Amino acid sequence: MSDAQAEVDKLGSSSSEDSGSQRAEIFDRPTGWRRYYYHPITQVSMLGFVCFMCPGMFNALTGLGGGGQVSTTDGSNSNTGLYSTFAFFGFFAGSVNNVLGPRRTLMLGTWGYSLYIASYLAVNIHPGAGAFVVAAGPILGVCAAFLWTAQGSLMLSYPTEAQKGMFIGIFWAIFNLGGVVGSAVAFGSNFNSMANSVGNGTYVGFLILTLIGVFIPLFMANPDKMIRTDGTRVNQVRHPSWKTEFFSLFVALKTDPWILLLFPMFFASNYFYTWQFNDYNGAIFNIRARGLNNFMYWTSQIFGSVFIGYFVLDQKKLRRRVRAFYGWIIVFLMVFIVHVWAYFYQKTYTRAEEAATGAYKIDILDKTYPAHVWLMIFYGFLDSMWQTYAYWLMGAMSNDPAKLAVFAGFYKSIQSAGAAGVWRADGVGLPYMNIFLSTWCLTVAGMLFALPMVYLRVTDHTDIEDETLMQMAGVERIEPPLVTTTEKA
Template identity: 85%
Template sequence: MSDGQAEIDKLGSGSSEDSGSQRAEIFDRPTGWRGFYYHPITQISLLGFVCFMCPGMFNALGGLGGGGQVNPKDQANANAGVYSTFAFFGFFSGSINNVIGPRKTLMFGTWGYSLYIASFLAVNIHPGAGAFVVASGAILGVCAAFLWTAQGSLMMSYPTEAQKGMFISIFWAIFNLGGVVGSAVAFGLNFKSTANSVGNGTYIGFLILTLIGVFLPLFMADPDKMVRTDGTRVNLVRHPSWKTEFLSLFIALKTDPWIILLFPMFLASNYFYTWQFNDYNGALFTIRARGLNNFMYWTSQIFGSIFIGYFVLDQQKVRRRVRAFYGWALVFLMIFVVHVWAYFYQKTYTRTEELAEGAYKIDIYDSNYAAHVWLMIFYGFLDSMWQTYAYWLMGAMSNDPAKLAVFTGFYKCMQSAGAASVWAADGASAPYMNIFLSTWCLTVAGMIFAAPMVYLRVTDHTDIEDEVLMHIEGVERIEPPLITTTEKA
């Protein structure tokens, strides 16, 4: 019996009254170039490059503080628009993904990033076009909801249960290379700049890369044709009616109410970017220092994700439940390390002081620069560990792409609601200290609320009933796959 079949046997034992009569078919994987193309790692890597080109450039731009502008107000208001529409459409994006399919959902989601970056180029040419930036941000929020929902569904459904941490790490490393490359470009182009804002060349470079990302989903495989490395087929992506799929949102909450305990964690997962990028990096540093800080931040994300995903969450010598608690403890510890450190910097400056004309900005050659950039590096570690752990927890709850699309929609909805609120506060010139303390408190609360879910819901193997959304009586039957023991032919 194959290792993959043994995993199915464990998965199916005791999960339903008739589990002994159900069967899960094990498929032969394709060989040759088709075997390479249809390999889950290849497809996750392509998915990573889609996000490298689009959200990666968005992150590189946002990490410069104020989108690389002298006055960060337009960018803060645009981000409030991004995350407001993101939050609204994120709630429904899982349903839309399940109806039209993840590849189309990805393609629809990418083009908003090109529009957003083009708006900053327009402002650089015509300084009075700030309203265009805000409007493009609202449009981007709609697109981003679809892109990230499709991404989460594919990333968590392609690996086997033993590979989920590794696959999340692979995706996160490639995706954050976008931020690394974008930051390196911005740093190089603006190394000799004294204007404290980026030039047109930076925006044009970012725009070209995002346009490449728009077409990359065309080269990805159809999820219905994907077979995991253990021979199990990825559950076919359903294309039900809109009514059925919208009802599945509430079915998911009813059948898996523990997801609600992750909502505070979801809410915090983009909240901390505002202080890091605008109120620390954007407030204290020169433009070239901001570019180098950004480069170090996204580079550290690669290592942070690999560390927690591969070496902690996928450590096969330890049971999955135990790994879940190891991950929780590491993230919780990192929260206090970076925020205690950051507090001693934050209490030394205010918004009024840093926005004053002629205010001192830390440069890469200053003696106090090294200590400040290390804080950015540790914040990058925290962000990647936080996001990887959140995705891993959702992946531990199901292997079905349709159900995971709904979970990811919830994640992105709550994440964006938190981000919209804090970007709006930053646009309204709230004190830096208030934003910092609210960030610290929310991250701690997110982990505390997640702890009972980890204890009560994470099991050593995903149960059969968690593989799919329960069918909806009287509308359309969404039947679970038949699962049981069978020898590979």
């Protein structure tokens, strides 16, 4: 008996519906060094480091408020263009991913982050180059659509059903280390700065890291060579025509219309960044406090994603439907905790007051600072729990990489549409309180719309009938799984 077969037999004897509900054709996993290189955790970790280097540095820069600049106008306008193009190309990025393959799509998406960081360095050297920042945003939006769609397809297809929460948590922890390291660099290099913007060294460091991220996909394994820990192959899509691939967008909606109930949750998932970073962190703190806030925010994301991914969503003692409801309750409660808390701070300042010459900025040595930084920490918890739960819900709907690629494209496209709107509102000077209240309302609405989908669509395991996209799109599977449905426990 092979090691893989023995592992599946062991999993099949457990009480979890996730792992014991189906029997599929089993393959031997590689031996020697290939066993570790082709291990799903290794590949998901490498995927995490791609996002560590590229989106992680972007997050560290954005989290400083205005990209670390005194004026947030160019940054807000750039982000408007970024998320607008992201929203458009996100709807088609799943199709591009299925044609080019996730590694090529991933590499295509990384270089835009280097260009974006370089634009801020140019502004620091030549203050009149703000148009470069604004132009770099839409270009990054196209690249980001490709990167995040490839990421979502890989992250959700490598694990077994019982491991999806853990794999999402692993990826999210490594990815957010990028924000932690980047914000630590920004905090340390600007600790003694009396200016209210970061220095050139910070941007140069970020630029070097993003360039490293461009080349990591070259060293990743092709998914068609991957075998999961239970011995089953990672289902891959052959290269069909572009016509078939674009038709898959319609097929995904037709075969799984419940995804529509997650669209409000998707829309809100990047909306709250504007108030957190520009209208709170960027508005009332000096540069070193902004750096420390940013560091604490991204650090808390690591713990938040691991907590909800591993200890809640992958809790083996509970059925998957029960875990889905527990996850919903935790995220919903966190939404109200952080927004009620933030409301009492937002009442104390306005955009006009903070923009006034000589307005006092909170420093890390002030007595009021600890309470304010704790709010950033809890916002970090909320963000990581929100994103992890959204990905987990999509993963609970299917194991089909083609379908998951389309779902991930929907997710990033719709969340970017929301972000584009709120960054534009911030760029034209909408009152802070208006942006805050709209953020609160949208997060509540997103959770309420998701609840019927959780109740009606999330089952204790994913049946083969749920994986219909490739068959309906006329795409033949590689190594069709031999499945026998067994009675539910």
